[in-house]
Amino acid sequence: MHRWGMVIDLDRCSGCQACMAACHAENNIAIIGPEESAMGRTIHWIELLPFIEGEYPHIKARLLPRPCMHCEHPACIKVCPVGATYANEEGIVGIVYSRCIGCRYCTTACPYTVRSFNWYKPQWPKEMEGSLNRDVSIRGKGVVEKCSFCHHRLLKARERAKAEKRELLSEDYIPACVQACPSNAMYFGDLNDPFSTVSILSRERRAFKLLEDLGTEPKVIYLSEGM
Amino acid sequence: MKPFLIGLAIGTAILLLFINFGSSFRPEQPISFNHKKHHEQGVECATCHSYFKEQTFSGMPKVAVCMECHKDSLTNHPDEGKIRQFHEKGGGIPWIRLYQQPDHVFFSHRRHVVLAGMECKSCHGDIGQSEKPPTKPWVKMTMKWCMDCHTKTKANNDCLACHV
Numbered sequence: 001m002h003r004w005g006m007v008i009d010l011d012r013c014s015g016c017q018a019c020m021a022a023c024h025a026e027n028n029i030a031i032i033g034p035e036e037s038a039m040g041r042t043i044h045w046i047e048l049l050p051f052i053e054g055e056y057p058h059i060k061a062r063l064l065p066r067p068c069m070h071c072e073h074p075a076c077i078k079v080c081p082v083g084a085t086y087a088n089e090e091g092i093v094g095i096v097y098s099r100c101i102g103c104r105y106c107t108t109a110c111p112y113t114v115r116s117f118n119w120y121k122p123q124w125p126k127e128m129e130g131s132l133n134r135d136v137s138i139r140g141k142g143v144v145e146k147c148s149f150c151h152h153r154l155l156k157a158r159e160r161a162k163a164e165k166r167e168l169l170s171e172d173y174i175p176a177c178v179q180a181c182p183s184n185a186m187y188f189g190d191l192n193d194p195f196s197t198v199s200i201l202s203r204e205r206r207a208f209k210l211l212e213d214l215g216t217e218p219k220v221i222y223l224s225e226g227m
Numbered sequence: 228m229k230p231f232l233i234g235l236a237i238g239t240a241i242l243l244l245f246i247n248f249g250s251s252f253r254p255e256q257p258i259s260f261n262h263k264k265h266h267e268q269g270v271e272c273a274t275c276h277s278y279f280k281e282q283t284f285s286g287m288p289k290v291a292v293c294m295e296c297h298k299d300s301l302t303n304h305p306d307e308g309k310i311r312q313f314h315e316k317g318g319g320i321p322w323i324r325l326y327q328q329p330d331h332v333f334f335s336h337r338r339h340v341v342l343a344g345m346e347c348k349s350c351h352g353d354i355g356q357s358e359k360p361p362t363k364p365w366v367k368m369t370m371k372w373c374m375d376c377h378t379k380t381k382a383n384n385d386c387l388a389c390h391v
Binding site: 136 | 283329330331341342385390
């Protein structure tokens with residue numbers, strides 16, 4: 001059984017936000033207008049959190065890409081009253097949108113604030129309608145959504161492996177953000193395999209997890225020198 | 228009490244009328260297609276439903292495919308002329324889709340037919356032997372129905388397998 005995980009090397013990340021753009025295109029994420037954004041109603045499955053240090057003009061900005069952590073012990077699952085969010089066998093925390101009643105307990109419970117609520121009916125400019133991804137459903141108004149580690153890509157990779165009559169390799173499946181990263185700051189793979197890149201990197205001296213003391217055990221591991 | 232009873236009677240009558248009308252409503256395809264006859268002539272499913280081996284959808288018959296054989300009159304069937312009319316008009320044949328999945332369900336024909344090796348008739352019944360186009364889906368595609376089969380065949384029963 002695989003246990004999918006991600007490693008983000010902050011020393012390599014240039015903060016270009018290509019991962020965000022790729023994610024938006026891959027997962028049919030709705031475009032939110034400027035006024036609505038001012039109310040904090042934007043939707044991002046991966047977001048660059050800014051940490052500004054120092055006083056102007058001697059400031060230093062650290063940018064931290066933050067997808068869903070796909071925790072081993074997710075707080076969101078415990079609070080969902082309708083069982084719309086759950087962790088599957090491979091540890092991916094998923095949402096069944098048609099079950100979600102939009103109570104937003106999970107958005108509040110998630111310590112990493114990765115969950116977004118659909119305040120509006122999703123809309124795209126006419127020119128973009130043909131470019132939506134057919135493999136990902138469009139979330140309606142009133143449901144919560146978040147990063148799925150591009151689970152549809154895993155299904156497609158399995159399909160391909162089966163058609164070629166072989167076992168699924170970890171290399172077959174990577175999320176859109178990892179694929180788009182121009183500075184190779186993101187890695188994805190099987191944490192159960194002790195020799196996979198993510199496993200080796202996760203044991204590195206620079207490795208740390210966000211809010212580790214909460215005991216959520218995230219499957220997204222960060223690498224940074226002196227963070 | 229009396230007006231209430233009269234109202235109730237009228238209400239029930241209208242309801243019954245609606246149910247009766249609703250159940251008798253059947254969508255009619257633009258051409259009365261005979262699956263059996265085509266099947267007997269050696270036409271395979273994939274000739275008209277061309278995508279089910281490669282794509283999630285299977286595709287509706289295109290008028291150009293019909294025209295390959297029906298360019299000139301082959302039979303005496305009154306509907307044959309309609310094919311040529313649709314061809315001249317352009318824009319294809321307005322087939323009515325019977326099998327519709329809601330937006331939150333992902334279904335792939337390729338995954339079921341090619342990778343799992345299922346036959347068309349597991350979901351579409353003996354469509355190859357039908358002489359008239361069906362007016363309703365052969366199965367009610369409920370989640371229970373899907374999941375029962377997935378359990379029986381030991382296929383993936385994870386929520387995310389269909390609800391992506």
